[in-house]
Amino acid sequence: MKFAYRFSNLYGAVYRQGNLSFSKDGNNVISPIGNRVSVFDLKNNSSETLPFSTVKNITCVGLSPDGGLAIVVDEDGAAQIISLITRAVLQHFHFHKPVSSIRFSPDGRKLVVTKENVALLYHAPGKHREYNALVLDKTYYGPYDETTCIDWTTDSKCFAVGSKDMSTWVFGAERWANLIYYSLGGHKDLVVGCFFEKESLDLYTVSQDGALCVWESDTEPSGLVLTKKVAEKEEEKESSLEEGEEAEEGGSRAQVIRGKADIRKSSSVSSRHFFNKEGEFNNLTCASFHKDTHILVTGFASGVFHLHELPEFNLIHSLSISDQRISSVVMNCSGDWIGFGCSGMGQLLVWEWQSESYVFKQQGHFNNMASLAYSPDGQYIVTGGDDGKVKVWNTNSGLCFVTFTEHTSSITHVTFTSSGFVIVSASLDGTVRAYDLHRYRNFRTFTSPRPVQFSSLAVDFSGELVSAGAQDSFEIFIWSMQTGRLLEVLAGHAGPVSSLCFSPVQSILASASWDKTVRIWDMIDSWQTKETLPLPADGLAVSYRPDGQELAVATLDGEISFWVPQDATQTGSIAGRHDLVMGRKESEKITAKQSAKGKSFTALCYSADGASILAGGQSRFVCIYNVKEQILMKKFEVSCNLSFDAMEEFLDRRKMTEFGSLALVDEGAGDGDGVQLSLPGVRKGDMSSRHFKPEIRVSSLRFSPTGRSWAATTTEGLLVYSLDGSMIFDPYDLDLDVTPASVRRQLRLKEWTSAIVLAFRLNEHALTQEVLETVPHKEIPVVCGSLPDVYVEKLLFFLAGCLEKSAHLQFYLSWAQNLLLLHGQKLKNRSGAILPTIQSLQKTFNPQPTLLSHNPPLEFP
Structure with missing residues (x-):
């Protein structure tokens, strides 16, 4: 059970794409993150990432009205039915096409899924004991283009579907005699949202060009009647009705048939409103409507959101939360909190509009993470990313509570001092900065005599000496934490310094370089080289055992070698190239097995007892080795997301075209929301934009000081694996009398x-x-x-x-x-x-x- 680590949480990413959802009580926000789903508890200020994942990135999430079930659908249409109570996958389902939206009916009995220009009505899972969880009831055709949004009436009798062909279609969930389908036109751009009034067939539609149409109907939902065949079946079930009740039913039926003509005559635009009144064109990207309070929330591509009271269209608020487009907006059940998701910046915000204050505000690294470090007590994790930000996460809550933005370029390494209240970070902008966790400020900035790019960092066990290695001048700089002065410049390496590590018990520094050596520097004896360890290939990572008696070095040939630093003798090595199992990239014409021959470990970390070592690199796998036996104990697959590059194993001829690999063929334009003036002759978007798939890799690894968990910075985010989160029965010295x-x-x-x-x-x-x-x-x-x-x-x-x-x-x-x-x-x-x-x-x-x-x-x- 020592290596029974299981996925515990995902930090560093709070929203990527898809729709946000509130839980039934309105206290939790459910957000898709890549191919996983996270639940943010707004009352207890904590986050939890559910222990399941889809094959590709999640595009839409449907939540049942009782809050017990969720259906998540990925980019290809593969769906999973999830129990939010037990956190287990109940069933897998495939829609065979990308799904644009999914919505449960208010009574929880029906489910509408839209893909391409078709709306599919399913019996919702969990209401009946049946073999298949999703049973198709009806298929609705109407729109000529892709569907965009769904909304149900309060009594679950009808639903509306918006489309990119600028029309909105109203369908009956049952076989109504006076409503089969109805099409509403009047917009000049694609429909972003359609919303029914509470207990009414009145409809609001919002389009991308900022137009709001109000549709009124004279027929009430209670005026809908079933067709004769369905009605006869219902009458057979209820054959014990009295004659008086039958007469009343007949009278109401005649009244509704007259309403059939009324609904066709009265389904017209009663009023039309526009959001862009000042002439500044700004795409409306998302909308949400709260039926009890009649409040409409709309988000725009410029980061502005509006609150209007309908049907009078009275403006309540108009605020800006960022300069990026708002991708998703949702209101909770009480209508007090509004959730916003911005995919461009990876932001998730919850706004309380009555008090005009933030309830929740989180933002992940919107570029790759480069490094992480645990605090000495294991309470915090600090991460540095390519976006130049240093973030500190609470391991108990899983939330970021402070962000430092002083760096102007990518961060290459972060670490804590031994006291646990000072964070040190190195960056490619040529500075090393120290931050105080008491006052949350950058209190010290270390620089070199001439500008260099720092690629590695280490702080000694006393917290007094700060060292950083340069990747362009091949030198190591030593500063004093107390005074901020440069104490020494260590020269001797003939290649970029890739990794630094101080001994945990004495002032001895080990530096690995691309010149195929590891140098041991004595910080007390005149800053001289104590030993030089020859390596068979370029050194990529170096790590001391917690007792300081052993040194592990990862090299470019995929090996991990172990040394005794006192007498510079090698005690063993591990050939880890076959354990990496690197996937092939889409643009490569070789298999994954051949591609793995050029890969290696780039991150090493000893366990707290020094008996095991954790290794990761340019692969989706993290390996744990036994140091004494030098054997692989366990491999962890950090991601199975095929939306990342370097995940496939074999060549796929179906992706080869007459112009070459499909991955190299430019499909054209982006969404064009941030483009003010497009290129001449371009019909949509910016033709100079490029799309790429990020490559899966592990850039940094750390064991928790408690030894109960370990964390890895990956392309997906900061993954935490723990022994505590897994339910494992591990009895000790058990016999029949122990009950x-x-x-x-x-x-x-x-x-x-x-x-x-x-x-x-x-x-x-x-x-x-x-x-x-x-x-x-x-x-x-x-x-x-x-x-x-x-x-x-x-x-x-x-x-x-x-x-x-x-x-x-x-x-x-x-x-x-x-x-x-x-x-x-x-x-x-x-x-x-x-x-x-x-x-x-x-x-x-x-x-x-x-x-x-x-x-x-x-x-x-």
Whole structure:
């Protein structure tokens, strides 16, 4: 169970594309992120990424009215039915075409899916016990172009579908005698949104050119009647009706048939409104309507959003949230909060329009992540990206609480000092910056005598020396953290310095370079080279073991070599090229097996006990090796998203055209929303724009100081794998007499020590917690003293986990204090093995900044 790490969370990305959704209670935002789905809890300020993934990026999400089910559909039309309660995939389904939108009916019995110019009506899953979860009921044809949006009436009798052919179609969900379908025209651009009034057939339609049409109907929804065949079936089921009731039904039917003519006559535009009144053309990109409060929210390509009250079209707010287009907008059930998604910047915002304040504001790295580092207590993760931003994430909530934007170019490396309150970052802009987590400011900037690009960074264990390696001058610069002065420039490498690492126990610096050497520098003895380690290929990454007695180096030939730095002797090596399993790119004409021959590991990290090493590189796999045995223990596939490049294994002749590979053929224009003046002769968009698929890779890896989790910066974002999130039954020394009943029997007999031992042998968290909280407070010292040695470490680790979540702080702190006082000397002799547990306790003891406990999770500039 030591390597049973499972996907835990995804940081660094909050929104990519698709539609946002609020949960039934309105407190959670459900956002698609690539091929995964994240749930952001606005009340508890936390985020959770669901443990499933689709084959390609998710384009639309449909949420059931009761909030229990979600249907996610990717770019190819492959769908998954997800239980939001158990976080499990219930069924896979394929629509065989890209799906534009999906919507459940308000009663939860029907489901409409639109693809191309067709609307498909399904029986919603979960309402009936049937073999197939999705059963097709009807297929509706009407629009001539692709469909864009769906909306249902309040009573689930009809639904409307908007299209790119500038028309809106109203269909009946049942076989109504006086409404089969109806087409509404009047717009001059594609329809972005269509919305029914509450308990009415009145309709609002919004088009991309900023026009709002109001359609009124004289017929009420209660005036719709079923056709004769359907009505006869219904009458057979209800044959016990009285004659008076039948007469009333006949009268209402005659009245509705007259309404059939009325609905055709009255379905006309009663009023038309325009958003672009000042003549500034600005595309309307998304819209949402709240039926109870009659508020319409519209988002535009310039980052502006409007709030209007309908049907009078009174302007409530007009605000700008960014300079990028708003891709998705949604209102919660109460109508108080509005969620916005901006795909260009990777932003997710929740705005409370009545108080005019942000409830939630998060933004991920909109370019690739380059580096990450854990704080010494494992409470925070800092990341640096190609967008020049340094972000700090809380590992408990999964949210970013501060962003530093002082760098002007890509960040190559970030790290924490040993105190945990200072972050240091290196960038290609020629500066190394230090940030204070108490005041959230850049308090120190380190520069070189002449401009260079820093590609690596390291800080010594005391936090006094800061070193950075240059990729163009081949030098290593040493600064003092206290004074900010340049202390020394270390020269000797004949190639770019790719990686730096300080020894955890003394002031010795190891530097790996492309000149096929690793140099060991003594920071105390005149900054001289202590040893030079020859490598078989270019050095890419170097890492010290936590005790400082071993050095691991990754080279360009795909090998990991291990050295004793004191006497410069090599103790072993691992050939990891076959473990990378690199996929071929779309533009390459070789297989993945041949492509992997030129790949290598670019990131290394030792585990907390030093027995294992984590390695990743230009591949979708992360490998864990046993250092002593030098064998592969486990491989983790960080992504299965085919929307990324370098994921395919074999050549596909179906993607070869007469002009070459389909990936190299330019398909033409982008969306053109940011183009003011297009090129002469261009009908749509900017013909100079290019589209590319990002390549999957792992740029940085780190083990948590507690040893219970590890994180990797990938093209997808910051992936966290943990042992704690997985439900694994791992009993210890189990026999037939160890049962929950026997544990509770010992509790009734007040045999506290025996009950604790039996609970740990079963290894069930809830039972162990029940036993501990049953022990009287005054009996804790006696129980701790009589506890066998093998269970002391288990109990300490259990207490570390309880202190993070439980409200009984004093009670669990008493357990921890008595264990450490009574068994401190024995634990000291096993300090190496128990180090992760002690660090996990330390993580709980350290106070968090007041910013996290009192303010909502906003990002600070």
